Amino acid sequence: MTLTREDAVRLDADSPLPSRRELFDLPDGMVYLCGNSLGPLVRSVPDRVADVVRREWGAGLVSSWNAAGWTHLAARVGARLAPLVGVEAADVTVGDSTSVTLFKTFVAAARLRPDRRVIVVERSTFPTDGYVAAGVARTLGLELRWADPADPTASLDEDVAVLALTQVDFRSGALYDVAAVTAAAHEVGAVTVWDLCHSTGAVPVDLTAADADFAVGCTYKYLNGGPGSPAFVWVAPRHQDALEQPVQGWWGHADPFAMSLEFTPAAGVQQMVVGTPPVIALSALEESLTAFEGVAVADLRAASLSLTDLFVALVDERVPSVEVVTPREHARRGSQVALRHDEAYGIVQALIARGVVGDFRSPDIARFGFAPLYNTHVEVFDAVDALVTVLASDEHRAPAYASRLAVT
Template identity: 55%
Template sequence: MSETTNTNTNTTASATTTEALRERALKLDAADQLADRRELFALDDGVYLDGNSLGALPAHVPARVQDVLTRQWGELRIRSWEESGWWTAPERVGDRIAPLVGAAAGQIVVGDSTSVNVFKAVVAAARIAGEGRDEILVDATTFPTDGYIAASAARLTGHRIVPVAPADVPAALGPRTAVVLLNQVDYRSGRLHDLPGLTAAVHAAGAVAVWDLCHSAGALPVGLDEHGVDLAVGCTYKYLNGGPGSPAYLYVAERHQAAFDSPLPGWNSHADPFGMTPDYAPADGSARGRVGTPDIVSMLTLEAALDAWDGVEVDAVRAKSLALTDFFLECVEAYVPAGRVTSVTPAAHAERGSQVALRCDDAESVMRRLIERGVVGDLRRPDVLRFGFTPLYVGFADAERAARVLAEVLAETAGA
């Protein structure tokens, strides 16, 4: 889809337009079935639109973490590995994430970083694909780390990296393709890629599909099991609100678990981890994706944060996400001076994640001024303003206010 340029011919919106949009925002918030979730989070009077980088803190989490520190660690100490369930946390928390990405229990293990899990997944996928296939296709628009990790995995396994735009993947597939690593949502533009269609194309070519869900999990339905995804990875500190540096997760479809050969076979993934034997024998199931001792404090912080999802349907989250981003784009169109921003986020719902990216001259200065006025988004150099919409705590009044403040900043900087 081509980029959409703001065509508002007025330098400022009329008072009537502003009042009408504010009234609509209030009505939409009043009808929002997820509105009560906002009070579960520690938020100030500003507008927080950076949940696609770091989700807001669920208000109950500090007390839960205090218990981990003072009782579980401080009093029970080593006994907590069994009595507090520390040892089983990677699989238990994985099962909490599973319904949010459309997976049955027993297929997700939590631990390590996204980068480490990408490495595990790509190398294991290449081994699953077998001999005679020597190409790894990687999303040419991917977050840089995925590309770095895939290139390293290719060097280690004797494969060749083939960068390709997601839309061009079907044409690039062939008998030499072993693995395809793709992002479901582009981190710059918010473009949603066709996970079902691309996964089917990869399978038709006899290859293995690995998906990065960092910008989709917790924002939209993923359907890992439904669409036959082979392996997937994702972070938990964005829409899942797990906290800075919270552990990532690895999904291995049940049908691949027996053949999953991790390139990082640590003692935690051993079938008998306390046997301390010199030879490695992998554990069954998702535990095979573990490596070393899990980061328990961060793991249990994430587990507590996931309580905010209890009773929430991902379909309802997706419906609100699309309504929020639609409304924000409408407000930008109404408020922002003509020609000052260009949306690089697709207008079509089928192609949109849960963020809006606006190309803007002097974007760094504009974002700094927005943050000073309480509207927190982020920047992707050189010229993209990113606004992430987390439906659990962002409302329609937030969207209207953010667009209005953006217009004020741009009007003040015109010709500066």
Template identity: 50%
Template sequence: MTAAAAPTTARARPAPPADLARRAAELEAADALGDLRGRFDLPDDGSVYLVGNSLGALPRAVAPAVADAVQRQWGRSRVGAWNTEGWWTAPQRVGDRIGALLGAAPGQVVVGDCTSVQLHKVHLAAAAEARRRGGPDGGDRSGGRRVVVADPGSFPTDLYVLASDARLAGLEVVLAPPQQVPAVLAARGEEVALVALSQVDYRTGELWDLPGLTRAAHDAGALVLWDLCHSAGVVPAGLDEHDVDYAVGCSYKFLNGGPGAPAWVYVPHRLQAGFANPVPGWNSAARPFAMTGDFSPAADVAVARTGTPQVISLLALEAALTAFDGVDVSAVRARSLSLTGFALEALDALVPEVEVVTPREPDRRGSALALRHPRAWGLARALHARGVEGDFRAPDVVRWGVAPLYLTHADVLAAVVALRAVLDAGEHEAAERSERPTVT
């Protein structure tokens, strides 16, 4: 997120080198995904929006869908819209649309609440599932598996929620970066209930090995939870194919659901009957309208629901997901790699003094680039003034989130050229002294 005002583009944009401009045009012409920018309501001020990893751009379908939801559905159908307009089933209906992008068959993803709440649900449900399964020999049901392995570099919310849930459930949290998780499993695998990781590191854009780490967790008898906030919609996850146990994610980044859009949770069919939702509500009951005092859980993915869904936000998200209509996520991934690969090529040629933290290998790169510089805050501010919107992560990283549906190779080249111009003019030095917002 950023608290900054919209960028200005008052400064004349330097022309890119002819060879790189030709290369950008060639890559764009060869891209199989095609031009989907028309599906988004983008300003025509020449700005380059590289914060899709914080808040996706506005799809054109959203505004009329929200207007219809408010004016016609709510305004005219009123309470009847729960039935006539499908409000009640929206969490599963929209969940299926997201599931299609994650490699999940219908009936396994439900939308609602926020990522923090979904993490809380899964942490405690996984702990209960581990207890139900028992110890390594299947006979110890006293809670022998009480360890949760998590990445210390996870987004802070993931760690905050996990620490609280560990206190509630009497779990031990072991912190280990993903590359060290197999060693932890080899040493303590019989104690591990859950491995909780993010598919993409939010700071660096590094992509972790979801299939391999899932297999390693399962080989040790542990469950696995993947946070896909920074990969859903731009990196294939293959949740069903790789037998992932649980996944969560937000929908306002690369899924373009809008600020505060509801999160989602994946619970595969094989785990739904035993999913011990720690926040049960009337929406997760088997017969919600029976209004009984005794809770009986739903037999499908609705068991992961809690309270009344955020209907307006849900319908906005449903409309936003039409930007993916007819698009295979593998093609989105290919375009993402082309865009970030070309950005690396341009950075090497024009700005070699800026360190690229993101791995260069395609199979280790998500859809964001992290650039390290001692004056990173000043660079972010000076680029913003030139119409290039990125964000800053303390202490020294500028992040560029590359959204393949609406960015072009010419866009990423323009961003690199602007970075070169900022450094040459020393604009980042003055901008470094500007006040830093409390929200970045």
């Protein structure tokens, strides 16, 4: 049966999560399918940032650490994030980049298993995860073991201290079962670190129910925190007393303003904090998270699956020359769809020229992220329509696309 634009209109009307696009400052007519790279601007963020800069910083100056509650900002942001990943607010903090947070977390995780020598990462992981794991292995004298992405648990044995995985693969959009993989790791006595960059805000994660150990995630994708917004980290309560992260800074001290020479770690997840929090970035992030107010994670997931289902069905029906790389089973699919094509770079660029924004990942993947807060089924229909036109008219072969931009 041929799917029509009217079908898409009907799916939008029946969606469990009506679009909140009006909360976002998206250009009129643009189909933005790149929220899995950089989420759009939430409309209320500029005023909040201006207020923080002018009133809190400009007028309040140093008194704002107390008067404007800057010291509690990271905890407040953590509290807003916590329900999206199924954890208690007190066990989450936010502050450094994802890569730095991964470093601190991998080391802290490995230190929980001092008698073990191996850290396992799968071969198609996001590069930073692999680079940081290699650096940690070198620093701690561990072995880095590369696992098969199809079954990373096959690489587990009694030598493994840490299994570090990204829940949703950044290229293919394939999704791991956090609870099942965590259980397999626990069976051999290893601990898990989950990178939730491509999950949080679009794919439900219940870290508590999954009995997970650690999780790290960025906030500039589906959480729309802004370019380079700080990452979060969660530590299971059962590990917090024994926690030892390697970058001992004064904001992770039990009493920073005691200014003592000796480092005494703060209790709980606060020990993961290192230095002065990025107040402006955290304020922008806190404001951006208001877009999730009143949203049930189950509805986010239902809407996301409905969008990706429609995209896959339309590509199958109308663009059979393109391979859908993303798993079709709901249980194995994140919130993006990856298409494989030898000319994927040109296709992405030609689509962008038509107002349909996705991105390209080397060597041959066109990626399309679906953010249930602002993407609609009609946009999905229009995006595939544009793809059909691009391929039919060879727009992707324009000479301008022969050389690649720095950020693809």
